[in-house]
Amino acid sequence: MIRDRLGNLLYQLAALLLSFGVVSLILISVDASPWEAFRNMFAGSFGSLRKFAEVLVAFVPLLLVTAGLLVTFSAGLWNIGVEGQVVLGAIATTWVYRFFLDSNLPPALIIALAILGGMIGGALWGSLAGLLKVFGGVNEIFGGLGLNFVATALTIYLIFGPWKRPGVASMSGTVPFPDEFSLPLVENLRISPWALGIALVGIVIVYFLLQGTYFGLRLKAVGKNFRAAYLLGIPTWQYSMYSFLICGALAGAAGAMQVAAVYHRLIPSISSGYGYLGLLVAMLINYQALWAVPVALFFAALNIGSIQLPILMKLDSSLSGVLQGVLVLFVLLASGMQQKFARRS
Amino acid sequence: MNVELKNIHKHFGNVHANKGINLSIPSGSIQGILGENGAGKSTLMKILSGFIQADPGGEIILDGKPVVIHSPADAIHVGIGMLHQDPLDFPPMRALDNFLLGQSGGLFPNRNAVARDFRRLAEQFDFSLDPDSYVDSLTVGERQQLEIIRLLWLGARVLILDEPTTGISASQKSKLFVTLKKLAGQGMTVIFVSHKLEDVEHLCDKVAVLRAGELVGEAKPPYTTSKLVEMMFGKVITLGARQPAQGGNAVLSLENVSLEDVRLKIRNADLEVRAGEVIGLAGMEGSGQGLFIRACAGLVRPVGGRIILNGRDMTGKSYHAFKRAGVNFLPAARLEEGLIPGLSLTDHFILAEEPDGLFIDRAIGQRLAEERIKSFNIRGAPHTPVESLSGGNQQRAELALLQDPLSLVLLEHPTRGLDIESVIYIWGKLKERCRSSTAIIFISSDLEEILQYSDRVLVFFSGKVSRPLDAGKTSVDQLGQLIGGKNWADMGEAYD
Numbered sequence: 001m002i003r004d005r006l007g008n009l010l011y012q013l014a015a016l017l018l019s020f021g022v023v024s025l026i027l028i029s030v031d032a033s034p035w036e037a038f039r040n041m042f043a044g045s046f047g048s049l050r051k052f053a054e055v056l057v058a059f060v061p062l063l064l065v066t067a068g069l070l071v072t073f074s075a076g077l078w079n080i081g082v083e084g085q086v087v088l089g090a091i092a093t094t095w096v097y098r099f100f101l102d103s104n105l106p107p108a109l110i111i112a113l114a115i116l117g118g119m120i121g122g123a124l125w126g127s128l129a130g131l132l133k134v135f136g137g138v139n140e141i142f143g144g145l146g147l148n149f150v151a152t153a154l155t156i157y158l159i160f161g162p163w164k165r166p167g168v169a170s171m172s173g174t175v176p177f178p179d180e181f182s183l184p185l186v187e188n189l190r191i192s193p194w195a196l197g198i199a200l201v202g203i204v205i206v207y208f209l210l211q212g213t214y215f216g217l218r219l220k221a222v223g224k225n226f227r228a229a230y231l232l233g234i235p236t237w238q239y240s241m242y243s244f245l246i247c248g249a250l251a252g253a254a255g256a257m258q259v260a261a262v263y264h265r266l267i268p269s270i271s272s273g274y275g276y277l278g279l280l281v282a283m284l285i286n287y288q289a290l291w292a293v294p295v296a297l298f299f300a301a302l303n304i305g306s307i308q309l310p311i312l313m314k315l316d317s318s319l320s321g322v323l324q325g326v327l328v329l330f331v332l333l334a335s336g337m338q339q340k341f342a343r344r345s
Numbered sequence: 346m347n348v349e350l351k352n353i354h355k356h357f358g359n360v361h362a363n364k365g366i367n368l369s370i371p372s373g374s375i376q377g378i379l380g381e382n383g384a385g386k387s388t389l390m391k392i393l394s395g396f397i398q399a400d401p402g403g404e405i406i407l408d409g410k411p412v413v414i415h416s417p418a419d420a421i422h423v424g425i426g427m428l429h430q431d432p433l434d435f436p437p438m439r440a441l442d443n444f445l446l447g448q449s450g451g452l453f454p455n456r457n458a459v460a461r462d463f464r465r466l467a468e469q470f471d472f473s474l475d476p477d478s479y480v481d482s483l484t485v486g487e488r489q490q491l492e493i494i495r496l497l498w499l500g501a502r503v504l505i506l507d508e509p510t511t512g513i514s515a516s517q518k519s520k521l522f523v524t525l526k527k528l529a530g531q532g533m534t535v536i537f538v539s540h541k542l543e544d545v546e547h548l549c550d551k552v553a554v555l556r557a558g559e560l561v562g563e564a565k566p567p568y569t570t571s572k573l574v575e576m577m578f579g580k581v582i583t584l585g586a587r588q589p590a591q592g593g594n595a596v597l598s599l600e601n602v603s604l605e606d607v608r609l610k611i612r613n614a615d616l617e618v619r620a621g622e623v624i625g626l627a628g629m630e631g632s633g634q635g636l637f638i639r640a641c642a643g644l645v646r647p648v649g650g651r652i653i654l655n656g657r658d659m660t661g662k663s664y665h666a667f668k669r670a671g672v673n674f675l676p677a678a679r680l681e682e683g684l685i686p687g688l689s690l691t692d693h694f695i696l697a698e699e700p701d702g703l704f705i706d707r708a709i710g711q712r713l714a715e716e717r718i719k720s721f722n723i724r725g726a727p728h729t730p731v732e733s734l735s736g737g738n739q740q741r742a743e744l745a746l747l748q749d750p751l752s753l754v755l756l757e758h759p760t761r762g763l764d765i766e767s768v769i770y771i772w773g774k775l776k777e778r779c780r781s782s783t784a785i786i787f788i789s790s791d792l793e794e795i796l797q798y799s800d801r802v803l804v805f806f807s808g809k810v811s812r813p814l815d816a817g818k819t820s821v822d823q824l825g826q827l828i829g830g831k832n833w834a835d836m837g838e839a840y841d
Contacts (some may be wrong), residue, residue, distance in 0.1 A: 213703050214695070217688075221696055225685040231676065232685075232696050232746070233668050 041305030065278030068250030076223030081144025083275025084151035089255025092121025122252015130244030173267035377549030426501030486517030593620025602650035628805030
């Protein structure tokens with residue numbers, strides 16, 4: 001058992017080193033110093049309190065999305081539609097804010113309602129992918145991908161149509177909401193402790209849901225063997241739907257954070273691709289909720305750190321994406337190899 | 346082509362599927378291969394046709410020359426073509442495209458020339474096949490014909506047919522037989538694998554019988570059916586005294602039930618199962634018993650008739666409704682349908698209990714698992730993942746998942762692949778259930794098991810269901826004949 005764990009760790013470590021190696025080779029091929037690039041990325045993410053706060057800003061939605069995806073992954077579903085669920089969460093949050101724009105309700109209540117609205121919006125969008133899967137026989141990957149495009153189109157339509165700024169519509173989004181609609185931020189920083197708290201609560205709930213509840217056990221049973229789970233008496237399609245609803249709600253919460261704590265309005269790329277990035281994190285941690293926090297933090301740091309690259313080294317900031325992608329591929333490869341060797345011996 | 350198999354062995358893990366088989370088939374003859382499910386027929390034919398390789402030491406000799414066959418492509422290259430029970434074609438494509446797929450080489454096929462060959466071959470055997478028709482619009486019989494001419498076109502001189510008469514009409518069957526005789530007359534070697542005694546007796550120049558991986562004997566015409574049956578199923582061994590059931594109330598009644606799937610139709614079956622009774626379903630795999638047992642579980646919706654469970658009409662209800670009414674179904678495919686790989690024994694027992702509440706009580710789960718592991722003699726620990734248990738222990742684990750009390754247990758091959766001790770143990774457990782008024786319906790391909798443990802037996806043959814036979818008054822020989830489709834005329838009340 002302990003040897004297994006140790007072996008596991010060794011494989012993962014090898015994957016990590018290999019992916020840094022591959023990215024180094026890419027950097028060398030364009031005459032850039034890998035050492036300098038990695039150092040700049042590190043400095044760009046952990047170099048100062050302000051920078052670390054930026055990392056946390058990216059960490060919040062990434063962690064929420066990952067938490068949601070752990071639920072659908074456990075149910076054996078590839079919820080690619082998570083990206084659209086983030087977007088719909090943001091749209092629903094914006095809608096609630098707009099609805100209460102002129103009301104006299106206390107701002108704290110409005111914020112709470114807006115976040116709740118975002119979760120419901122994400123859950124409903126998730127349930128669409130679920131309905132397509134359960135009743136329409138549409139694979140959740142195709143259904144989710146389609147819904148992602150619809151969600152993006154819907155954002156653009158709202159920004160340039162019904163919710164456009166007075167005068168001229170703009171890619172910079174809708175009119176920013178008044179300051180009191182924002183989740184409280186740490187002074188001089190962009191991070192909201194509330195948002196951070198919500199994300200951490202999200203992952204903790206998912207951890208206990210999957211580890212300690214009958215619901216989680218049934219969900220895993222459905223994910224590992226749909227047919228046998230049905231024969232064991234588990235209402236299988238209902239559990240598939242529940243997982244879409246939960247994941248959608250958590251993704252919707254991520255979208256709500258983007259509006260309520262970061263952008264204070266709806267912008268075209270409101271999800272910032274955190275849905276897709278969350279899929280990478282979820283794949284990397286392979287269902288283990290415990291690892292979600294460090295890995296999501298690492299990925300957020302890569303994203304933020306790479307922002308420095310164009311400025312300092314004239315490298316494209318998509319380098320972080322390359323590193324993340326390569327890392328996931330190597331980790332999957334490593335676990336594949338490990339299983340192959342385990343079978344042989 | 347003369348085909349000679351020498352000392353063919355094949356192991357799958359611990360299973361010895363072919364035990365030193367020696368068989369010689371002269372050119373121009375039709376060789377029958379007879380045997381019950383799991384006797385090793387398919388393994389032997391797959392070795393000959395390159396799907397799997399025999400263990401080292403065996404030889405395949407064609408016309409006196411040893412050959413090495415590593416793949417189906419190798420097989421067809423040396424002239425061996427196999428027609429599978431489920432035709433291996435591409436339904437959404439045209440017949441001609443299927444024809445072209447197996448051709449090696451050539452980037453741009455000459456469709457016109459191939460279409461000419463296609464028509465010539467089809468004409469030769471009097472097959473009315475249109476090269477431009479889509480394969481999914483063809484009947485099973487026509488797909489077979491397509492496959493035969495495809496293999497001939499590719500140069501097959503040995504044709505292996507695996508259960509070719511399943512799922513085709515009587516006229517297609519007689520046409521197939523005419524074709525096969527014609528092919529043998531042209532010097533082809535035909536190998537005909539079947540469990541249908543009548544077909545084999547009618548067609549084959551020579552029959553080899555396999556049992557438990559061994560070639561137990563060969564026979565030549567005129568055939569004696571009872572001799573063949575004895576060779577197929579072996580000597581009758583009694584497993585001890587039978588325990589007759591006490592007559593209880595009707596638990597399950599099927600009234601005029603009709604069932605359908607892609608291959609089979611069962612018409613107007615009637616059955617009444619009483620509390621504490623054991624009903625055995627006999628028949629070769631795919632004769633309709635699987636459909637029947639799944640209908641009893643609510644997993645297959647009947648197209649006609651009614652299913653009554655404990656006096657309540659359950660027709661069209663879901664398996665979960667059946668389950669709530671006291672029915673449990675244990676499928677044959679343990680790791681595919683019965684158990685959940687990746688979950689532990691404890692997880693399974695917790696799930697099967699259908700607990701309420703939110704948080705898992707690990708202590709209760711642990712205690713439950715320890716209890717069940719002990720009382721079902723499972724070699725494994727509570728945290729053992731089910732996929733790392735041996736087959737027999739998986740089977741015991743499945744049985745340990747049965748709820749209590751139950752009015753009906755449905756089992757597919759409850760003891761397949763298990764050693765005799767496990768079989769006796771498992772039936773001991775099941776008979777305990779019967780004493781507490783649970784009725785059992787089970788499928789088995791082991792005729793002795795069926796006669797030993799059932800009170801009544803239903804025999805299935807190509808979707809036909811026999812009337813319930815009294816297990817105490819039926820012999821293995823009678824059952825074997827019925828399974829092979831013989832003597833059904835005497836079954837006056839058989840449902841057709």
